[in-house]
Amino acid sequence: MSALDAAAPTFAVLERRSRRNLVVPVLFVLAVVVSIGTLGVGSYRVYFPDSVLALLGHGSHDQVNIVRTYELPRVLLAWLVGGGLAVSGALVQGVIRNPLAAPDIIGVTKGAGLAAVAALLVYPSTSDLELPLAAFIGGFAAILIVYVAAYRGGASPVRLALVGIAVSSVCETFIRLLLIKHVTAIGTALTWLTGSLAERGMTEVYECAIWMGVLLPLAYLCSRRLDVLGLGDDLAAGLGERVEHLRRILLLLGVGIAAAAVAIGGTILFLSLIAPHMARRLVGARHSLLLPASFLLGALLLLVSDAIGRGIDPPIEIPAGLITALIGGPYFLYLLAKAV
Amino acid sequence: MRLSGNGLTLSYESVTVATDLTLEIPDGKVTVLIGPNGCGKSTTLRALSRLLRPKGGSVILDGKDIHSYSSKEVARRLALLPQVLLTPEAISVRELVAYGRHPQRRSIAALRDEDREAIEWALAATGMTELGERPVDQLSGGQRQRAWIALVLAQGTDLILLDEPTTFLDVAYQLEVLELLRELNASQGKTIVMVLHDINMAAEYGHQLLAMREGKIVATGSPHEIVTRELMREVFGIESHILRHPDTENPLCVPVPVPGVTPATAAALA
Numbered sequence: 001m002s003a004l005d006a007a008a009p010t011f012a013v014l015e016r017r018s019r020r021n022l023v024v025p026v027l028f029v030l031a032v033v034v035s036i037g038t039l040g041v042g043s044y045r046v047y048f049p050d051s052v053l054a055l056l057g058h059g060s061h062d063q064v065n066i067v068r069t070y071e072l073p074r075v076l077l078a079w080l081v082g083g084g085l086a087v088s089g090a091l092v093q094g095v096i097r098n099p100l101a102a103p104d105i106i107g108v109t110k111g112a113g114l115a116a117v118a119a120l121l122v123y124p125s126t127s128d129l130e131l132p133l134a135a136f137i138g139g140f141a142a143i144l145i146v147y148v149a150a151y152r153g154g155a156s157p158v159r160l161a162l163v164g165i166a167v168s169s170v171c172e173t174f175i176r177l178l179l180i181k182h183v184t185a186i187g188t189a190l191t192w193l194t195g196s197l198a199e200r201g202m203t204e205v206y207e208c209a210i211w212m213g214v215l216l217p218l219a220y221l222c223s224r225r226l227d228v229l230g231l232g233d234d235l236a237a238g239l240g241e242r243v244e245h246l247r248r249i250l251l252l253l254g255v256g257i258a259a260a261a262v263a264i265g266g267t268i269l270f271l272s273l274i275a276p277h278m279a280r281r282l283v284g285a286r287h288s289l290l291l292p293a294s295f296l297l298g299a300l301l302l303l304v305s306d307a308i309g310r311g312i313d314p315p316i317e318i319p320a321g322l323i324t325a326l327i328g329g330p331y332f333l334y335l336l337a338k339a340v
Numbered sequence: 341m342r343l344s345g346n347g348l349t350l351s352y353e354s355v356t357v358a359t360d361l362t363l364e365i366p367d368g369k370v371t372v373l374i375g376p377n378g379c380g381k382s383t384t385l386r387a388l389s390r391l392l393r394p395k396g397g398s399v400i401l402d403g404k405d406i407h408s409y410s411s412k413e414v415a416r417r418l419a420l421l422p423q424v425l426l427t428p429e430a431i432s433v434r435e436l437v438a439y440g441r442h443p444q445r446r447s448i449a450a451l452r453d454e455d456r457e458a459i460e461w462a463l464a465a466t467g468m469t470e471l472g473e474r475p476v477d478q479l480s481g482g483q484r485q486r487a488w489i490a491l492v493l494a495q496g497t498d499l500i501l502l503d504e505p506t507t508f509l510d511v512a513y514q515l516e517v518l519e520l521l522r523e524l525n526a527s528q529g530k531t532i533v534m535v536l537h538d539i540n541m542a543a544e545y546g547h548q549l550l551a552m553r554e555g556k557i558v559a560t561g562s563p564h565e566i567v568t569r570e571l572m573r574e575v576f577g578i579e580s581h582i583l584r585h586p587d588t589e590n591p592l593c594v595p596v597p598v599p600g601v602t603p604a605t606a607a608a609l610a
């Protein structure tokens with residue numbers, strides 16, 4: 001009897017641990033399957049397996065062209081942008097130590113949005129290459145302002161969140177002001193603000209891949225430092241971390257990843273909040289598992305959202321950002337109801 | 341003597357908490373900082389562990405200014421258990437204790453054999469081996485505090501600083517934690533420095549007591565030298581009887597009730 005009692009929790013723990021280690025491979029396979037499955041969805045439907053054959057160069061000229069030029073970049077961008085947003089959310093949540101924090105909250109998303117809208121509306125000649133740059137600069141400017149304003153011998157997580165919300169609101173106000181002043185030309189700006197993967201090509205994929213290829217591995221290298229930071233500032237310092245320095249580096253990484261994602265995909269809301277949160281429920285709080293799981297969940301969510309958006313009523317496209325908001329809003333409410 | 345403070349002036353931004361503190365931490369002994377709230381004892385501990393850079397004076401660790409070391413180097417010589425600890429969700433005791441090896445590990449390297457040994461030793465020393473796979477958030481107060489102490493032990497340092505390690509615990513758990521620390525000192529020769537609120541616990545478990553008041557060290561000495569009527573009056577502003585513990589002969593401070601010590605409240609209640 002006592003032996004059984006002692007064994008029972010051990011089994012539960014073993015099961016939990018092996019289940020956790022399975023999450024990342026399972027999510028990866030799932031994301032690959034969904035990528036292939038949704039490859040041909042859209043106004044020119046090319047279904048599996050024709051879509052895969054077309055990707056490999058077999059099929060009609062049109063099919064090959066459509067899949068390679070229009071469909072493939074979207075799927076790849078869903079991985080990069082969705083996964084990137086989710087990882088940046090996990091980083092920011094780790095730094096701010098609040099599962100309800102996200103780049104949306106500390107001002108990055110709105111800052112990037114404001115800069116991009118200003119570029120689009122005030123300088124209509126802005127090229128497709130300059131727009132991501134503007135978004136990037138805007139996101140960084142916002143977090144810089146937030147960090148400096150929150151700094152008082154160190155930037156406490158609570159102050160970062162509060163100042164971030166304030167800066168976000170100010171950015172939002174200016175975005176609206178710009179939209180009102182330039183009513184005739186707001187079409188592109190609105191699409192961008194909603195967040196969408198439409199009309200992106202391989203150029204955007206390469207741009208995004210370079211950023212993510214550098215920043216995501218760097219973030220992964222910081223996994224255990226993120227864990228240690230989660231034990232409290234003083235203990236992290238006692239374990240040899242320069243806490244303020246570390247927080248700055250991690251925020252910068254999170255912002256860089258978010259800005260790279262937003263620059264290409266627009267302000268896709270809620271993804272950076274809910275994907276890491278779901279991941280935490282599946283794999284726990286250790287970042288060596290949490291970051292990869294977040295990436296894959298973010299990719300999955302955006303793949304599905306984008307596929308729904310373009311498949312639900314073709315040829316009309318519903319921006320993926322609207323779908324993520326439709327999924328994310330209720331999930332957010334559920335979180336609030338549970339956590340607060 | 342590996343750790344000492346020399347003419348320390350400690351402040352948070354513009355608020356000066358302590359001035360001209362000089363203190364020595366004897367090796368292989370248990371040193372306890374006591375004093376009323378806000379006297380600067382936790383701040384002193386932060387300075388001793390390099391968390392706070394003194395405005396004046398210096399903390400000397402192994403013959404050099406503690407700020408001439410990198411924070412990693414300090415973490416390999418001295419471990420700190422702060423008062424405020426955040427328990428991560430869904431993490432086992434063994435996983436928590438493994439973070440004690442953080443200063444010795446490279447960023448994503450797996451645990452080495454010496455890390456594993458240190459972790460298992462720390463679990464055994466704190467009596468947590470059996471609970472190694474238990475989630476930390478399912479432990480009792482005393483068990484949880486022992487898990488945190490195991491984390492600090494896994495760091496493998498001879499110097500251990502603890503900021504009020506018993507504060508949120510019931511008296512039975514307080515004893516559990518303090519007995520563990522005494523045992524670590526006696527059997528492993530660990531040098532222990534801690535802040536305690538309870539004078540009698542300090543007298544029971546400390547070899548050296550540092551009594552602080554308003555940012556100054558009022559007196560340093562053995563429990564019998566510190567726990568006296570005069571010093572209790574000077575340090576805590578209380579009248580007291582000093583008794584002897586029937587078993588251990590250590591001093592016991594029993595405060596004398598002072599009616600009307602808060603005249604406003606007394607008047608309001610009358």
